[in-house]
Amino acid sequence: xxxxxxxxxxxxxxxxxxxxxxxxxxxxxxxxxxxxxxxxxxxxxxxxxxxxxxxxxxxxxxxxxxxxxxxxxxxxxxxxxxxxxxxxxxxxxxxxxxxxxxxxxxxxxxxxxxxxxxxxxxxxxxxx
Numbered sequence: 505x506x507x508x509x510x511x512x513x514x515x516x517x518x519x520x521x522x523x524x525x526x527x528x529x530x531x532x533x534x535x536x537x538x539x540x541x542x543x544x545x546x547x548x549x550x551x552x553x554x555x556x557x558x559x560x561x562x563x564x565x566x567x568x569x570x571x572x573x574x575x576x577x578x579x580x581x582x583x584x585x586x587x588x589x590x591x592x593x594x595x596x597x598x599x600x601x602x603x604x605x606x607x608x609x610x611x612x613x614x615x616x617x618x619x620x621x622x623x624x625x626x627x628x629x630x631x632x
Contacts, residue, residue: 542603543567543569545568545569545570546560548575549572549594551575555622559624562607563626565607567603567605568604568624572600576596580594581593586604590604609627610626610627611623611626
């Protein structure tokens, strides 16, 4: 096996042979470039089915890993109203998670025990 006298450095070192280097360089840092990209969105349910934070923002078309953490002494039923409704049961002092495929821009209500308590805001910058 021959050794190279000057190994490649920088972004081009990660480009597979035969790849279009202009395309590889532009998509390298894109949040949707990887197949396993997901944004964590964690809400905490407290006493009286309170929810914190009240909302979390996410870019559109990015998978969201929704996690509900319950600090309350009773379990709660949580529903995220998206085009496909997602329902979770969160055990007392426990947690539940679900991976939701890329959503279009919009406001998706989060119900705790049937009452509106928060929202997932899709189409903005990530964060609470």
